[in-house]
Amino acid sequence: xxxxxxxxxxxxxxxxxxxxxxxxxxxxxxxxxxxxxxxxxxxxxxxxxxxxxxxxxxxxxxxxxxxxxxxxxxxxxxxxxxxxxxxxxxxxxxxxxxxxxxxxxxxxxxxxxxxxxxxxxxxxxxxxxxxxxxxxxxxxxxxxxxxxxxxxxxxxxxxxxxxxxxxxxxxxxxxxxxxxxxxxxxxxxxxxxxxxxxxxxxxxxxxxxxxxxxxxxxxxxxxxxxxxxxxxxxxxxxxxxxxxxxxxxxxxxxxxxxxxxxxxxxxxxxxxxxxxxxxxxxxxxxxxxxxxxxxxxxxxxxxxxxxxxxxxxxxxxxxxxxxxxxxxxxxxxxxxxxxxxxxxxxxxxxxxxxxxxxxxxxxxxxxxxx
Numbered sequence: 001x002x003x004x005x006x007x008x009x010x011x012x013x014x015x016x017x018x019x020x021x022x023x024x025x026x027x028x029x030x031x032x033x034x035x036x037x038x039x040x041x042x043x044x045x046x047x048x049x050x051x052x053x054x055x056x057x058x059x060x061x062x063x064x065x066x067x068x069x070x071x072x073x074x075x076x077x078x079x080x081x082x083x084x085x086x087x088x089x090x091x092x093x094x095x096x097x098x099x100x101x102x103x104x105x106x107x108x109x110x111x112x113x114x115x116x117x118x119x120x121x122x123x124x125x126x127x128x129x130x131x132x133x134x135x136x137x138x139x140x141x142x143x144x145x146x147x148x149x150x151x152x153x154x155x156x157x158x159x160x161x162x163x164x165x166x167x168x169x170x171x172x173x174x175x176x177x178x179x180x181x182x183x184x185x186x187x188x189x190x191x192x193x194x195x196x197x198x199x200x201x202x203x204x205x206x207x208x209x210x211x212x213x214x215x216x217x218x219x220x221x222x223x224x225x226x227x228x229x230x231x232x233x234x235x236x237x238x239x240x241x242x243x244x245x246x247x248x249x250x251x252x253x254x255x256x257x258x259x260x261x262x263x264x265x266x267x268x269x270x271x272x273x274x275x276x277x278x279x280x281x282x283x284x285x286x287x288x289x290x291x292x293x294x295x296x297x298x299x300x301x302x303x304x305x306x307x308x309x310x311x312x313x314x315x316x317x318x319x320x321x322x323x324x325x326x327x328x329x330x331x332x333x334x335x336x337x338x339x340x341x342x343x344x345x346x347x348x349x350x351x352x353x354x355x356x357x358x359x360x361x362x363x364x365x366x367x368x369x370x
């Protein structure tokens with residue numbers, strides 16, 4: 001089957017849109033709600049906090065959408081390398097190397113270098129989960145590049161995880177309990193994961209919950225396979241429509257599953273995979289339709305600059321004090337304005353400094369490629 005090989009501008013834009021919300025976009029809405037008291041701002045700001053346990057907000061979509069997009073890019077990147085003569089052994093070595101590097105970067109981001117005692121280090125991380133789940137999803141695509149079998153594996157992981165969470169016994173707890181203290185995923189993390197857990201008795205990037213995250217990556221792989229299909233077989237409008245329909249179906253199944261296996265980002269529950277996945281698919285369909293189908297592209301630069309160095313900005317926020325630079329450049333000017341304008345301006349200045357930093361990297365074609 002002949003397939004298209006172009007780079008998707010919509011994917012780079014969506015990746016930047018996703019990362020924007022943890023690079024100051026969320027804070028902008030929180031500050032706006034605080035200083036204005038506007039009902040719509042308060043409602044939106046509430047969507048930029050994670051639920052304590054069960055439940056779902058827009059903020060819960062950021063992490064799985066990033067992992068989903070790593071999956072979307074897989075059919076494009078791996079198939080392109082295969083077409084250029086790379087062997088499966090070379091590619092699997094690269095996939096494993098990338099996974100290991102992301103795990104190491106995640107540990108460094110959490111703990112610094114030689115700063116935290118081994119017993120107090122946190123080994124689970126956002127980057128580590130992206131590395132491990134992405135590694136397995138990419139490996140499955142490399143060796144089983146048929147949609148039918150990938151769908152079976154995707155479904156099998158989600159069903160198996162559900163059964164595991166329902167029937168794996170936790171000492172001293174009722175069978176099937178899914179609170180933080182008693183659920184099987186948290187129990188295994190306390191038992192097997194060395195160092196410090198993020199919530200003392202639970203780690204949202206723990207061992208067991210990494211398995212359903214593989215399905216998040218696979219969902220992206222399947223979406224990428226659809227987008228990479230030749231336009232002669234499926235035109236672009238049909239691709240966008242198929243993605244949108246898939247997103248709606250995923251949402252319906254996820255909401256229905258919620259009644260027996262609650263939507264929970266901390267556990268990366270199967271229902272969470274489907275609901276968060278539905279948002280990722282619908283966003284991809286929308287961005288693809290606007291950018292790659294209708295060809296409305298002029299507005300994309302702001303997000304593309306962020307998306308092309310997404311790992312850099314995620315890590316840079318841990319190591320670079322952008323707020324200090326923003327205060328030095330804009331703080332004096334902002335003091336001439338009322339306090340409400342000052343508070344909002346501070347956040348905008350912070351975002352601007354981050355973006356300029358990334359724009360310099362973008363203009364010089366300095367991209368962190370793992």
